[in-house]
Amino acid sequence: MADWTLGLYVFVLAMLVGIELIRRVPPTLHTPLMSGANAISGISLLGALLVAGDGSGGLSTALGLAAVVFATVNVVGGFLVTDRMLQMFRRRDDSPPRN
Amino acid sequence: MPPFALDLAYITAGLLLVLGLKALGSPDTARRGNAMAAGAMLLAIVATLLDRAIVSHGTLAVGLITGAILGALLARLVRMTAMPQLVAVFNGLGGGASALVAGAELLGPGHSGPGAGAAVAGAIGILVGSVTFSGSVIAFGKLQGFVPSRPLLFPLRKVVSAVLLAALLAGAVWMGLGHTEPEVIFAMAAVAFLLGILLVIPIGGADMPVVVSLLNSYSGLAAAAAGFVLGNPLLILAGALVGAAGLILTRLMCRAMNRSLANVAFGAFGGGDAGPSAEAGDRTVRRSNAEEVALLLGYASRVVIVPGYGLAVAQAQHETKKLTDLLVARGVEVVFAIHPVAGRMPGHMNVLLAEADLPWDLLLDLDEVNPAMERTDVVVVVGANDVVNPDARDPASAIAGMPIVEADLARSVVVIKRSLSTGFAGIDNPLFYLDRTLMLFSDARQAMADLAREVRELQ
Numbered sequence: 001m002a003d004w005t006l007g008l009y010v011f012v013l014a015m016l017v018g019i020e021l022i023r024r025v026p027p028t029l030h031t032p033l034m035s036g037a038n039a040i041s042g043i044s045l046l047g048a049l050l051v052a053g054d055g056s057g058g059l060s061t062a063l064g065l066a067a068v069v070f071a072t073v074n075v076v077g078g079f080l081v082t083d084r085m086l087q088m089f090r091r092r093d094d095s096p097p098r099n
Numbered sequence: 100m101p102p103f104a105l106d107l108a109y110i111t112a113g114l115l116l117v118l119g120l121k122a123l124g125s126p127d128t129a130r131r132g133n134a135m136a137a138g139a140m141l142l143a144i145v146a147t148l149l150d151r152a153i154v155s156h157g158t159l160a161v162g163l164i165t166g167a168i169l170g171a172l173l174a175r176l177v178r179m180t181a182m183p184q185l186v187a188v189f190n191g192l193g194g195g196a197s198a199l200v201a202g203a204e205l206l207g208p209g210h211s212g213p214g215a216g217a218a219v220a221g222a223i224g225i226l227v228g229s230v231t232f233s234g235s236v237i238a239f240g241k242l243q244g245f246v247p248s249r250p251l252l253f254p255l256r257k258v259v260s261a262v263l264l265a266a267l268l269a270g271a272v273w274m275g276l277g278h279t280e281p282e283v284i285f286a287m288a289a290v291a292f293l294l295g296i297l298l299v300i301p302i303g304g305a306d307m308p309v310v311v312s313l314l315n316s317y318s319g320l321a322a323a324a325a326g327f328v329l330g331n332p333l334l335i336l337a338g339a340l341v342g343a344a345g346l347i348l349t350r351l352m353c354r355a356m357n358r359s360l361a362n363v364a365f366g367a368f369g370g371g372d373a374g375p376s377a378e379a380g381d382r383t384v385r386r387s388n389a390e391e392v393a394l395l396l397g398y399a400s401r402v403v404i405v406p407g408y409g410l411a412v413a414q415a416q417h418e419t420k421k422l423t424d425l426l427v428a429r430g431v432e433v434v435f436a437i438h439p440v441a442g443r444m445p446g447h448m449n450v451l452l453a454e455a456d457l458p459w460d461l462l463l464d465l466d467e468v469n470p471a472m473e474r475t476d477v478v479v480v481v482g483a484n485d486v487v488n489p490d491a492r493d494p495a496s497a498i499a500g501m502p503i504v505e506a507d508l509a510r511s512v513v514v515i516k517r518s519l520s521t522g523f524a525g526i527d528n529p530l531f532y533l534d535r536t537l538m539l540f541s542d543a544r545q546a547m548a549d550l551a552r553e554v555r556e557l558q
Binding site: 004024027037043072073083085086 | 153162169170195218274351406437456
């Protein structure tokens with residue numbers, strides 16, 4: 001039960017942190033923000049690795065492996081496409097893109 | 100790898116995720132923020148692979164490499180106009196992965212019986228993850244155009260959806276009572292899959308920014324639920340962050356249309372069944388041409404361009420950039436007024452204009468652009484309609500209260516449009532009939548190219 005309560009603490013506090021961080025993001029960044037956040041939601045890849053990799057075989061492993069593929073597409077594609085978009089953003093005065 | 104080392108890696112990854120998300124929120128640091136978040140993910144993945152519980156590294160490598168190649172290809176090949184579709188696909192995969200993880204963990208060996216808490220969390224993960232998956236598939240179909248983007252209504256849809264949701268909640272309680280047999284888990288996933296379809300299919304194409312934001316939030320919540328099943332705090336942390344981000348964007352999108360989430364979900368807005376207003380016929384518009392408009396623009400001191408989705412559909416971004424450069428070279432101040440729902444997802448129009456190399460600090464939101472409207476010489480509305488409709492100020496209008504670009508307050512208005520058709524809201528726009536409004540009936544791309552040519556010829 002202690003595990004549960006601890007998880008709940010993390011969940012509630014992380015929600016608050018998320019709200020505070022995102023609230024003031026300028027509209028111009030909303031799409032990259034969403035696709036970046038989207039890549040982060042692929043964090044379930046960690047869980048997928050654990051359930052697919054425990055060597056038990058059977059249904060659980062098969063589902064886990066499917067989850068590994070799904071989540072990896074999400075993570076890799078999400079971060080790459082976000083970077084591709086952010087590359088294009090530049091200010092009025094600097095001619096070459098930033099970073 | 101000793102357990103404390105894994106915990107240490109997870110804590111570091113969590114910290115990097117939060118800092119990365121913070122940096123993503125500011126244009127100057129956004130790229131670094133994204134890289135930090137990606138680094139955090141890589142660290143967490145490597146640490147997990149070194150965990151003693153993992154034995155079949157070969158199988159995992161196949162899955163990881165397959166996924167990475169697919170993801171990289173999608174990210175590389177997608178066109179910026181198709182970004183909402185891609186985000187929908189990624190949302191769906193993320194949600195689907197979380198549902199699979201939750202299900203697999205409950206079905207896995209070593210569970211003589213998961214605790215009641217883990218079982219309920221698993222049920223929620225399967226529910227939210229599956230809804231995200233199928234909802235995203237439908238959203239993708241609507242954005243891509245192979246599912247009709249108009250709201251597909253069917254009788255009793257609210258009742259059917261409510262019954263399915265009630266069944267799922269009952270199933271979650273049932274699983275909490277210790278019934279985590281494969282049949283129960285698969286039944287939950289199947290019903291949730293159906294619910295996801297039913298929830299998105301009645302929603303019209305114009306409301307997609309809200310749907311994409313909401314599914315983004317769900318994909319985060321599903322990951323957090325999977326974290327509860329596995330007892331993994333990093334999943335809970337990251338999932339909650341994404342859940343919060345999606346909720347905020349959902350709220351912003353709803354506010355930009357002045358509608359509640361319930362109204363978006365069940366209102367079936369944008370049906371297109373409301374025909375053009377009857378009074379449209381009795382009023383006249385002032386038809387103009389590129390030469391006249393170019394003259395107006397070339398000798399203005401301040402021009403505001405209001406791009407709508409029609410501009411993106413016509414692929415007119417690069418012509419718009421050329422026109423902007425020519426005007427700026429003549430000493431004209433040019434800015435863009437970006438309505439929050441100008442694109443098909445939050446901030447979409449900004450990305451499309453950034454792709455055409457327009458600097459982001461020329462792109463202003465409503466709060467920045469409206470106060471200066473009265474000292475603006477010309478407002479050019481390109482492929483936008485409802486977002487400049489002054490009727491939004493009229494409490495009796497269908498779009499009453501929707502925040503708008505106050506184009507009608509400018510000294511003169513140019514509307515570039517293919518015809519006098521109505522917008523998504525299916526209502527007439529009085530802006531078109533003002534004395535100081537010039538209508539340029541043309542394809543957006545053609546019009547922008549013509550205007551650039553004419554401006555170049557001005558002395």
